[in-house]
Amino acid sequence: KNEVEQSPQNLTAQEGEFITINCSYSVGISALHWLQQHPGGGIVSLFMLSSGKKKHGRLIATINIQEKHSSLHITASHPRDSAVYICAAETSGSRLTFGEGTQLTVNP
């Protein structure tokens, strides 16, 4: 069993739909990261959170420390949101352990 598990692995949505990607982890963490990787490979850090909820534009990330679970939500999804979304658990020494990623495709 991986230390960080994401679901679903693949997600296809229509433009405008509300999207949720889930992440569960089994290790003790200092923070939980959500990253976005575009087809060219470049990675953008979306959120780093250790409790509660953060919002940036149409993106919302939540974390439940007791349940060791985090979710990434995208409201009013758009084709440009199509990418791989990666959850990563940060442990001691800023070390990141990555989930396998969720391939999101938003169709117009």
Add this chain to the structure above:
Amino acid sequence: GAVVSQHPSWVICKSGTSVKIECRSLDFQATTMFWYRQFPKQSLMLMATSNEGSKATYEQGVEKDKFLINHASLTLSTLTVTSAHPEDSSFYICSASLAQETQYFGPGTRLLVL
């Protein structure tokens, strides 16, 4: 946000040669830099963590004599793949962070060893 660059963005080399990849933090001083490797359809795997002025800490299974990491300054870390073989072909990504802050990722380097 902070900018991290990598050079080169892609490289093709013959088996047995060495390849150096540079990672630079352009607008901040990074106390820690990380090197990751990503094979097709797989997630990122941490290879090593390097702090400026000290030896890198390698993850289990990563050969330190094959993947040489030098973190000579607060803005530059290099990864040298020595005696590269086709199985070393991968996407190499660095990230940089300042004092436990979020990590900023470079754009990655695609390595193809023929």
